[in-house]
Structure formats: C-alpha cells, structure tokens
Amino acid sequence: MDPAFFTIAELNRLYDQRELSPVEVAQALLDRIGAYDGELHSFIRVTPEMALAEARAAEQELTAGRRRGPLYGVPYALKDIIETGGIPTTGHSKLCQDYVPAADAHLVTLLRAGGAVLMGKLATWEFALGPSWDLPWPPARNPWNFDTLPGGSSSGAGAAVAAGFVPGAVGTDTGGSIRGPAAVCGIAGLKPTYGRVSRRVVFPNTFTMDHCGPLTRGAEDIALFLQVIAGFDPEDPGSEDTPVPDYAAALSRRIEGLRLGLVEHWYASGAHPDLMPAISAAVEVLRGLGAVVEPVQLSSLRDYTDCKTTISIAELYAIHERDLKTRPQDFGRILRNRVLPGALIRAEDYVQALRWRTVLAREQALALKRYDALLTAGALGGADPADPNRPDRLRQRAQHHDAVQRRRAASARHPVRVQPRGGAAVVVADRHRPVFPRPRYYASPMPISRRPTGTAATPTSPEPRGHHAN
Amino acid sequence: MRTDLSHLPPSNPEEIRAMARRAGLDLPEELMQQFIEAWPNFEAMVRRIPRSLGHAAEPAHSYRPARIVRS
Numbered sequence: 451m452d453p454a455f456f457t458i459a460e461l462n463r464l465y466d467q468r469e470l471s472p473v474e475v476a477q478a479l480l481d482r483i484g485a486y487d488g489e490l491h492s493f494i495r496v497t498p499e500m501a502l503a504e505a506r507a508a509e510q511e512l513t514a515g516r517r518r519g520p521l522y523g524v525p526y527a528l529k530d531i532i533e534t535g536g537i538p539t540t541g542h543s544k545l546c547q548d549y550v551p552a553a554d555a556h557l558v559t560l561l562r563a564g565g566a567v568l569m570g571k572l573a574t575w576e577f578a579l580g581p582s583w584d585l586p587w588p589p590a591r592n593p594w595n596f597d598t599l600p601g602g603s604s605s606g607a608g609a610a611v612a613a614g615f616v617p618g619a620v621g622t623d624t625g626g627s628i629r630g631p632a633a634v635c636g637i638a639g640l641k642p643t644y645g646r647v648s649r650r651v652v653f654p655n656t657f658t659m660d661h662c663g664p665l666t667r668g669a670e671d672i673a674l675f676l677q678v679i680a681g682f683d684p685e686d687p688g689s690e691d692t693p694v695p696d697y698a699a700a701l702s703r704r705i706e707g708l709r710l711g712l713v714e715h716w717y718a719s720g721a722h723p724d725l726m727p728a729i730s731a732a733v734e735v736l737r738g739l740g741a742v743v744e745p746v747q748l749s750s751l752r753d754y755t756d757c758k759t760t761i762s763i764a765e766l767y768a769i770h771e772r773d774l775k776t777r778p779q780d781f782g783r784i785l786r787n788r789v790l791p792g793a794l795i796r797a798e799d800y801v802q803a804l805r806w807r808t809v810l811a812r813e814q815a816l817a818l819k820r821y822d823a824l825l826t827a828g829a830l831g832g833a834d835p836a837d838p839n840r841p842d843r844l845r846q847r848a849q850h851h852d853a854v855q856r857r858r859a860a861s862a863r864h865p866v867r868v869q870p871r872g873g874a875a876v877v878v879a880d881r882h883r884p885v886f887p888r889p890r891y892y893a894s895p896m897p898i899s900r901r902p903t904g905t906a907a908t909p910t911s912p913e914p915r916g917h918h919a920n
Numbered sequence: 921m922r923t924d925l926s927h928l929p930p931s932n933p934e935e936i937r938a939m940a941r942r943a944g945l946d947l948p949e950e951l952m953q954q955f956i957e958a959w960p961n962f963e964a965m966v967r968r969i970p971r972s973l974g975h976a977a978e979p980a981h982s983y984r985p986a987r988i989v990r991s
Contacts, residue, residue: 752968756969793943794939802973805977805979807979809973
C-alpha cells in the first residue's frame with residue numbers, strides 16, 4: 451500500500467484499522483523524498499532518524515490503544531523559518547545557514563505533544579521573501595511542472611504536500627505565502643485568524659501580519675491540522691486568548707442558506723483566461739448546494755497592496771537593519787532590493803499606512819456583516835516560470851496584480867482558505883467562524899489529479915540532495 | 921484638495937543617494953545601483969497612501985501592555 455497521497459483523515463482510519471503503521475508510512479515517504487526531491491528541492495533538510503524514532507514511539511502507543519490527537523503518527527514538515535530545537539533553522543538564507551535554535555517554536559511543541567512525525571525542514575524564500583536564486587539552496591520547483599515554481603514563500607511546503615512527500619506541512623503567510631503555494635500546487639492552505647496560531651520563535655517577516663498555518667490536501671485535513679497547532683501562547687504578544695473551536699465539527703454544517711459575497715472585480719481583468727470559468731464553476735457548485743452568492747465591491751487591489759507593502763517593508767527593514775548595513779552582500783538580491791527601500795520609509799508613511807489599514811479592515815468587517823464569507827480568486831496567474839533572470843515582480847507592480855488580492859485579507863487579519871480546485875477560490879470568513887465548507891463541495895465533479903505528473907518520472911538522482919540531520 | 925502625495929516628482933538618483941546616506945546606508949556601488957533602480961516603485965506606492973484621514977483615525981496596531989510585560 452503506497453501511502454504517498456493518503457490524506458491525514460485516511461491515515462487516521464488506516465491506523466485505527468491496523469492496515470498501516472506510522473513506521474511504514476514514515477519509511478515509505480522518506481523513500482519517496484529520497485527518490486524525487488533531488489529535482490524538486492522541496493526539503494532543505496530531511497530528518498530521517500528523528501522521523502523514524504517518532505514514528506516508532508507513535509506506533510507503540512497506537513498498538514497499545516492510545517492516541518494523542520488527529521496528527522498522531524502522521525508525518526509533517528516545517529517551513530524552515532519555524533525554529534526547531536537542535537535542528538538547524540536557516541530561513542533559506544546564508545545569514546542563518548549554521549543557526550541551530552535551542553528550543554522549538556510553540557507550534558512545534560504542540561505538534562510533538564500531539565505525536566506528529568517531523569520529516570524535515572522545507573525550502574522557503576529567503577526569510578519569506580523571494581524567490582532568489584543566489585542563495586545556498588536552490589528554490590523549490592512545482593511538482594506539477596518542474597519548469598515552474600510552487601509559489602511562495604511556503605514554497606517547499608506547497609511542493610512537498612503536492613508531491614506526496616508529506617500529507618501536511620506548516621507554512622507561514624504574511625501576504626499570501628500559504629495561499630499562493632496552495633493555489634498553484636493544487637492543494638489546500640489556510641491562513642488562520644491572526645493570533646490563532648503562535649508565532650513564537652518563527653522568523654518574523656511583518657510582525658503585525660505574520661500567520662502560521664497548515665497546507666494539506668483538503669479541507670478536512672486543514673481542520674485536523676489546525677486543531678493541533680491552534681491555541682493561546684502567552685509568549686506571543688499577538689496571540690488570541692480565545693477558546694479553540696472543534697474545527698472538524700464545522701465540516702458537517704449545511705451549505706444551504708450560506709451567504710457569500712463574490713469579489714469579482716479583483717479578478718475580472720488581467721487574470722489567466724482559465725480563471726474566470728473556474729471561479730464561475732465553483733460559484734455554480736456553491737449555488738447548486740443552496741448558497742446565496744452575490745457580488746460585493748471593495749477597495750481596489752492596488753489600495754490593499756500599497757497599504758500592506760508599506761507596512762511590510764518598514765517592519766522588514768527594522769528586522770534586518772543591522773545585517774543590511776553590515777553585510778548586505780550576504781542577502782539574496784531579491785530580498786535586498788525589496789527590503790532596503792524600507793530605510794527610506796518615513797515614520798509618518800508607516801503610521802498613515804497603519805491608519806489606512808484600519809479603514810480597509812473596517813470595510814471588510816462591514817461586508818462580513820452581510821455575508822458569511824467572501825469568495826474571490828486565490829491567484830490571478832498560473833505558476834511562475836523557474837527562471838533566475840525573471841525580473842522582480844515588484845518592478846511591474848503597477849500593472850501586475852498576481853497574488854495581490856491575498857494581501858487584503860492579511861491586512862484585516864481574517865482567516866482565508868484556498869481550495870484545491872482549478873481557480874483556487876479563496877474564502878474570507880468572519881474571523882470568529884471556522885472556514886470549512888461542506889465535504890459535498892469537495893465531492894463535486896471538478897477536475898483534479900491527485901498525483902502531480904512530475905513525480906511520476908524516473909528520478910534522475912538516486913540520492914536526495916537535501917542535507918540530512920541527526 | 922489633494923489626498924495623497926502622488927503629484928510629487930520622482931526622486932532622481934542623486935536624491936536617492938542622499939536619502940540613503942541620511943538613513944545610514946553605505947552600500948557598495950553595485951548594490952547602490954540596484955537600490956536606485958528599485959526605489960522609485962516603492963516611492964510611488966508610498967505616495968499613494970491617503971493623507972487625509974480624520975484626526976481620530978486609529979492605526980491598526982495591537983499594543984497590549986500586559987502582554988508585553990508578561991513576555
């Protein structure tokens with residue numbers, strides 16, 4: 451039985467029925483990573499000995515009839531800006547290539563307590579900005595087509611889940627870094643409500659917009675994964691001290707009568723020609739299931755982008771100021787050129803952007819009084835080509851809105867989920883409600899292949915290129 | 921009445937160099953050239969930020985003294 455594309459829910463069932471064991475699954479996925487990741491570069495570091503040790507521990511408890519939660523014995527991997535005690539955490543940057551944290555991030559502590567099996571650390575963009583090609587590790591590729599990128603900055607997470615290396619991964623999202631890879635890798639991704647998942651000892655990008663969240667192969671798995679990593683952390687100043695709901699329970703709620711606002715003007719022009727029909731098909735499925743879908747008008751994508759980017763580069767520059775002044779050549783070109791301008795952002799620019807953010811967040815809050823959720827595109831284009839000479843998209847900012855729509859929700863801190871379907875609709879829900887549509891939506895007849903064609907090829911390298919730890 | 925700064929002319933390379941110097945950036949010439957190329961995109965963006973919000977319009981910060989002290 452090849453476990454490469456089993457979902458977390460399926461693994462739970464197979465473990466319960468003793469048809470698969472955590473050790474069998476971990477070993478099979480390690481073999482798969484070893485066979486195929488030489489081309490994909492989704493892992494910076496694989497941790498096979500630790501993975502097998504954790505899998506054996508889980509197996510023993512499962513055999514004894516004990517289970518510590520929905521990720522018990524389930525393999526996962528972490529974006530390499532999430533710190534892991536005793537395991538290097540590089541930020542995919544030369545600046546931190548030898549950094550070994552002393553302690554786990556809070557969410558890693560929760561995953562370990564829940565018996566999940568860590569397979570390794572995943573490629574990202576440098577400190578979650580990129581993609582750069584002048585770094586110690588190459589950028590991850592998209593398993594659906596190795597000539598393209600998997601989006602970013604949770605690039606390795608998107609690629610690894612789509613390639614069948616792990617059923618789930620943890621990424622981070624400041625301006626679309628979970629949602630973008632989910633959209634272009636054909637998987638599910640959730641940027642939770644700000645403060646729902648701790649950011650403690652996760653390399654910061656923009657303090658007031660950073661989120662940690664799961665990437666999996668479907669909504670049910672998102673619910674199971676979030677259940678484990680969500681929770682209050684008194685050591686994270688942005689953490690929300692509110693009860694964690696039963697996310698899986700929301701999966702059984704009816705879609706009939708749900709009111710959805712369709713933000714069509716964000717993707718009506720300039721999008722890939724396949725996008726409109728895909729979103730329209732998704733809308734018709736939802737209407738067929740009884741949802742009420744109505745158009746809604748919000749501020750332009752450019753407004754949200756200007757606001758978000760001004761805040762981000764000011765915060766990013768503050769974070770990296772010392773290194774940018776003393777060793778700027780050690781950063782990748784893309785990060786350097788995007789963050790150095792933060793040196794020229796004036797205090798009043800930053801504060802005005804923060805005040806504007808309140809205005810934009812309020813407009814969304816008002817829309818979410820009328821609707822249960824907002825629906826729009828997850829990305830306007832397809833996957834970017836894997837071309838090291840491609841100009842930085844920020845230079846095309848005025849004309850290029852790809853992925854920009856995701857920033858609007860980051861500005862308002864609402865949860866956003868990307869669907870594993872063509873067009874990758876984004877749901878922006880009220881921050882106090884779970885974001886999980888009905889399984890019936892997923893049973894709808896929309897085309898998707900579970901196995902990216904790229905990984906079906908014969909591996910060109912018998913050995914994985916990722917570095918091995920422990 | 922103007923509500924933003926988008927009417928201002930873009931900074932020229934010498935002005936960008938001067939602003940970078942004042943910000944404490946002492947970049948090698950190659951990196952300075954990249955910076956001079958990158959800045960105008962950001963400058964245009966920052967100048968589009970509205971400057972006419974009411975006096976009481978609050979920034980979207982989340983300062984919680986008790987939480988800071990605890991951590």
